[in-house]
Amino acid sequence: MILRTLMSFTLLLLVSSAQAALNIQIIGAGERQIPVAIIPFAGEDKLPVSLSSVISADLARTGLFRLVDPAGKAPHQPAEVNYAEWGGVEAIAIGSVAAQENNRTEIRFRLLDGVKQVELLGQAVSGRDSQLRYIAHRIADTIYEKLTGVPGVFSTRIVYVNRNKSKFKLIVSDSDGYGEQVILDSDEPIMSPAWSPDGSHLAYVSFELGHAAVFVQSLVTGQRKAVASFNGSNSAPAWSPDGRQLALVLTRDGGSQIYLCKPDGSDLKRLTHGDAINTEPNFSPDGQYLLFTSDRGGSAQIYRMPVDGGSAQRVTFEGGQAFSPRHSPDGKGFVFTYRNGGRFYIATEDFETKQMQLLTDGGWEKRPSFAPNGKLVLFASDAAGRGILSTVSSDGKVKQRMSAQTGDVREPMWGPFLNQ
Amino acid sequence: MKKIALSGLLLSLLTACASQTTKPVAPVTPAADASATTGKPGTAASAEVDPLDDPKTGLTYRSLYYALDVDVIQDADKPLVAAHAKYLSTHPARNVRLEGNADERGSNEYNLALAQRRADGVKKLLLLGGAKEGQLTSVSYGEEKPRNTNHDEDGWAENRRTDLNYAK
Known part of the structure; x- marks a missing residue:
């Protein structure tokens, strides 16, 4: 024994x-x-x-x-x-x-x-x-x-935004939706929460300063800081896998451009140029690449570029539009929101085959993120006009819907494994 | 003119609740009226009435509307922007906040970027028309502050919008 x-x-x-x-x-x-x-x-x-x-x-x-x-x-x-x-x-x-x-x-x-x-x-x-x-x-x-043979994700946590009329709450809960904890309460919108790789901090966008600004908040101490609040919009924070860098989007220099900085906002370095929208950066697990959304080709599609510079390659080629890319934990592909014919789907694509697979039947489905074991995808959907959380297995076979009792649930992201 | 009278009524409603909302209220499509009235934005200025608050000037229209996933200002709205630019150039103490909005289709972040581009586009045109950089601030609310919360074409059309929000 x-x-x-x-x-x-x-x-x-x-x-x-x-x-x-x-x-x-x-x-x-x-x-x-x-x-x-x-x-x-x-x-x-x-x-x-x-x-x-x-x-x-x-x-x-x-x-x-x-x-x-x-x-x-x-x-x-x-x-x-x-x-x-x-x-x-x-x-x-x-x-x-x-x-x-x-x-x-x-x-x-x-x-x-x-x-x-x-x-x-x-x-x-x-x-x-x-x-x-x-x-x-x-x-x-x-x-x-x-x-x-695969690590479980039940003890990991998720983050999302609850919108109830004009009240916004940033909420962290267990992966099953229990144990809700309000991280931030605001009369202004909150969006785009992103977990630091060790689960100790959240970066997110808050409009409390009158415009979209990026904040980083410690879940241990509750301390928070506006790390980007330049003229225009500051948004779409994403952590590098080692936690030492943020990718984010600023409009201060014209267009929506992707920048890198330290998690305290220092050492800003611009990565994209031009008039197009460039947004929703997401680091590859090896930290070498960013996936992002851009309309540089005329409609919103997913592109991939090296973090240390170099040209971007388009990686989605279907008709319609593609948004919100996130790498799979093994780095072999990504999940994204695919829009076509007025419907939003959760889809995955493999880098090697470039084949898109729809995981859902479509409807109102946005902002997917993988569970840290890669077996489930969390996303925002709706039921009877209200925003709810849903998951789908990464093979598309098992779907689960979690409906909050009040308000709209938006902008979810699945958190990392927590090292004990 | 019926629409002018309506906008005057809306303006008084706006004034009544100005302490609670920063949103200008002008849901009527401004294009036709703007072109009809912007010829003389300065003339209505009797001693007390700010032309901005005078329905006859057209300046009470402070919203521009867009097609889906488009940030280009519609031709019909350009006279309205020109009238505001002229007002700003002759009233250098006035400041205006350009608030871009988008409907909820697309990702939240994409919509934030799109609506910022809408607001920035209005800012550019105001600068061309004689407004000064220091008078203008452009921000985006993306899809986060819908004026119309219906999930349908009418609601979406109302939310694809840049508002000119003058500082009091």
Whole structure:
């Protein structure tokens, strides 16, 4: 028996509300679903969070798993599992919780292979009530990785803007939409939030100074600074993979031009010229290239250029328009918004084949970003005229819609893996 | 003229709520009226009335409208811009903020850039018409401050707009 102690984690954001801010709806399913059973942990009914429910919901959302109802069976130790009762179930998660000193709870869980009848892994974690959802997401990540070979993203976070009439909120939440935290409250528009690679800062555009200006805000201290507020518009911040540079867009010199600077706004260096719109820069994972949107060819399309200068190459060639490019985590392609015939689609393209693949059926779909494992894409869509968040698996097979209870949800971006 | 009377009414409404909104209110397409009235922008200036507030001058029209994904000023709007340029050149103490807007089709950032280009285009034409750089500020709200929140052609048409917002 191996008990690994994980996660003496520091949560970057300390307050976590457990209220259900978003309702989640899953559409479609993967072709082959792995049957798994998540048994309610012994003693979890005394906790404010049902760990097994959070884990089950995380796994179900991917479309890769079929959650098998335990049907009253409640083993909590490996010795209590009668494998004969779990025919066909490939993985069984069991566990227990115990109160510790200082209002902490210890959670022990094990993942069992239902076919080979062996223990796949075991963990013990301890945390406060406010950390229970996070711990459950981490357990779901562990299970996901063990069963698929790909790191899970359930414990990562997302950022988005909530617009309610003329009130704007910049919000960070768990990847499942719970644990909403208001990062900025404003009577003026907020747009284009972008995570720093280590998840410790957000860059975004706020109109609080009367025009679009780029701010950088620490999620640890809450400190914020306007790093670009020149005449005209300052917008579209994007972090370099090493976190040492921002790409952003300024109009102070005519047209919309892409610049590089340090995250404090110093050392501005202009990258594009001409009268066209150049916007929405996004660094490649190796930091060598920028994808961006430009109408230099007559309509909005995606271009790619070296960060250290050199000419830009057009990379989207379909009819219609293309916006908001973002590299996939492996750097082999990108996701973007494709507009044609009055509809907006989420699409991907592979650099090598130059083939566009539509991931969605189209409608009102904007600002896609990959989950850090590359398996899901988060984007803004709408339902009954209101902005909502949606995800689609990167193969287009599984869709999920999260609808906030009030206001319009806009401008989402999926955050990075957090190193513990 | 019926439209002139209407704009006068709208102006008084605007004045009434000026402390709450910075948006000029002129939803009527300005082109026809502007060309009909801009011949004598200075003449209405009796001692107290600022020609800017005199419906007869055409200067109460302070919005320009655009086609989708276009930032070029329509020919029909050029006399309106010329009238404002002339007013600014003869009233050097007045400052105006050019506020570009876009409809919600396209990405938010693209629309921010497009609407900035709309505002910058009006600024250029005002400079050509005699306004001074120091009187003009151009900003973009992109799709973020829609005057019309309907997601349809009429709403979008109203939101593709540059407003001339004079400082009080």
